Amino acid sequence: MRRICLALPTNRPCDATISAVHEEAVYAAGHFDVEVHLLILDSSEESAAARHERVVRGLPATPGVVAHHVREAEQRDFLRRVIDRAGLDKPELMLELMLPAGVSYGACTNRAFLIAAALGCESVHRRDSDSRYQVADGIPVFPVQHELMSLGRRAAEAAGAVSETALDARHQDKTVSMVGGSFVGEMSVDIEEMYRIDPGLYYEVVGLWAPFHWSAERKREFADDSFRGAGSEAFTRDRSTLTLVDPMRVDMCNIAFHGVHEEVPLMPATDTIGSDYFLIHLVHDATLPGVLHNRNIVNYYTGERRTDPGFMAYQLRFAKFFLSMLYLNSVYAAMEHAGEALLDDRGRVRVAAIVELLRQSARLDDAENVQRLDALDRAYRGLGGRYARFAESLAGQRERLLDEARRDIEDFALLTETWSAMIRASRATDLHRLQRQPG
Template identity: 50%
Template structure:
C-alpha cells in the first residue's frame, strides 16, 4: 500500500527566509510524526531565490520553483489537456499581476503532478506559536483528519450530522493570532472604519448583521493553550487561507484567479460549507504579521486597492454563496456565470460608498479615495470580468488536473 503524500506549500513574492525556516521545521515534524511523505513546495516569484534555496536545503523533499519553471510546467499541462482557450487559461494560472487564487491553483496542479493526496497552504508572512517550549504546527491537526471518513476522526467536539459521517474530511483549518489578516488595524478606532468594512456585507443585510460582521472581521483568535478541535461543517469565518488544507475538493474546483483582489482565494472554504462537507476546525493558529513593504507608500496604495477590489468582487461572490448547495463543478460554474448577469448599478453605488469611506478616513487614505475615483470604471469592469474568467477555469479544471497527474514537474 502506498504511503500518503502531502504537499506543504508556500507561495511568495517577497523575502521570507524566516518564515521558510519555520515551514521547513513543520515539514520535518510531519514526516517524523506521521506515516506520510511530505513535499515542501515553494512557488517563488521573489528576487530572493538563492537566499530561500539555502534555507530550503534543510527539508527532506523540496520543490522550489521560480516563475519560468512554473510557466514551463503549466504549458506542458495545457498541451496535454488540450482545452479551449489555452492562452487565456495560461494567463489565468500565471497572470502578470498578483493573484492569491492563481498562485494556489498552481500549487493544486503541481500537487496533483507530484501524486499528493492533500495540500496544506501557508503564507510568507507568518510564524508558528510556541507552547511549553514546542512549536505548534497546524499540520499535526490537518494530517490527523484529512481524507479519513468523518466517523473515524477524533475531535474534542463532534457537531457533524449523522448523514455526513461516511463522507471524507475534505478540509482542515484554523485561524491566526497577531496582526489583523487585513491591514486596516491602524484605523479600527476611526468612526469611518464601520463605513469601510461594512461594505463587504451582502446586500440586504440588517444593521445588526453588518455591525456583527464588522466586529468579527479580520480579527483572529485566542492563543493556543492545548489542542481543541471540532468536527463539523466549518463556518468560513472561523478559518484563514494561510492556515488551511484540502483533500479532494481542490481537485474538483479551482479558486477564482482574480488579480489584485484580497480574499479571492477563500472560495473553496465556502464550497465546503454550502455543500455540507465534513471539515476539522482546530486551534493551531498561525501568527500573522505585516511586512514593512506593506507600510511603504507604494505598498500601502497597492494593498488598499486590492481591498477596494475585494469589496466590489463581493457583489458577485455573495450572489454565488447564497445559491451554492453542491461541490459539483458544472453547477458552480453555472452560478458563477449567472452572477455576472446582475445589473451593475448596485456595485456602482458600492464604488461610490467605498470612495466616500476612504475620503472620510482622511490622511494617506485620501489618495486611495482619489485612485478609487480615477479607476472606478476599470475596477467595476474587472470585478465582473474576473467572474467570467473564473467560470472558464472551472470548466477546464478537471482536464487540467487529469493532465497534471501525467505531467512531470520538471522536464
C-alpha cells in the same frame, strides 16, 4: 505511504518562514506515515529568489521530506505543458489565469494544487510567508498535526481524532475534505489604523463586504467579526471539532484540503484580497465534513505594507475585494440554498452546478458596485491623508475596476469548467523538466 504537499507561495523575502515550514514538514514525516513534498512557489524578485534557493539547498536532508523550490520560469513551463496536454481552448488565456502578471492569491494556490497533483500528493496544506507558528513550552505548534489526523478519512472514523463532534449523523460517511484553523496577532487586513482614526467610517467600509440587503445592525456585527481571526488567544492545549466548518473561523494561511481542490479551483482574480477563499465556502455549503482546530498561526505585517506604495497597492486589493463580493455573495447564497444537492451520489462536487452559479452571477447588474465605489470614495476622503490620496486614485479607475470585477467572475467560471482536465493533465506531467535539461 501517502504523499502530501505542504505549500508555501511567496513573492517576498521569507528565509525564516521557509526554514520554519520545513520544520513542520519534518514533524509531519516523523509523526505520520507520509511523504511530505515541501513546495516553495517563488515569485520573488531575483535576489530574494536566489537567497530562497540557497536556503532550500541548505535544509537538512530528512527521510520522508522532499523540498521543491520552483521559480516562475519553471512554473510557467510546467503550466504550458499541462495546458497543452489538456488540449484546452484559449491556451494563452488559461496560462494568464494560472500565472498572471499581478498578485493573485487564488492563482498562486491553484498552481500549488496542480503541482501537488503532478507530485502525486493527495492533499494540499497551505501556509503564508507573512506568518509564523505559535510556540508552547518551547515547541512550535504545527497545524499539520490536526490536518493529518483527520483529512481524507470518513467523518465517522475521524470522530475519534477530535475533541468534540458537532456533525449531523447523516454526514458520517462523507470524507473530511478540509481541516483548518485561524490566526492570532495582527488583523488579516491592514485596516487597524482606519478604526483608530474613525470607528464609524471603519464600520461603513468593512460593512461593504456584507450583502446589501442586510440590516445596519447585522452589518455592524459582521464587521466586528471580520478579519480578526482568533484575536490574541494564545495556544495552551489542543481543541478540535468535527463539523461543517464556519468559513469565518478559518484562514487560508492555516488550511488543508483533500479531494475538493481537485474538483474546483480558486478565483484567479489579480490584486484582490480574498480571491482564495471560495473552497472554504464550498466545503461548508455543500455539507462536506471538516475539522476546526485551535493551532492558530501568528499573522504579522511585512515592512513593505507600511510604505506609501505598499499602502496604495493594498488598499486597491481591498477595494477590488469589495467589488468581487457582488458576485461572490450571490454564489455563496445560492450554494447555501442548494446545500447537499451540490454533491453527486459519490459525495463529489457537481462542478457543472458551480459553473452555472458563477455564470449566473456574472449577469448581475453592477449598480451595487457603483454604490460601493461611492461609499469608499466618501469614507476615504473623510479619513484624510493618504486615504484621501487613495480615493483620488480610485476615482480615475472606476470603469476599469467595474469591468474587471465582472470579468474576474467570468474567468473563474471558465477555469472551473476546465479544471478537471487540468488536474488530469497535471498527474501525467513532470514538474522538473527544466532542471534535467542539459546545459
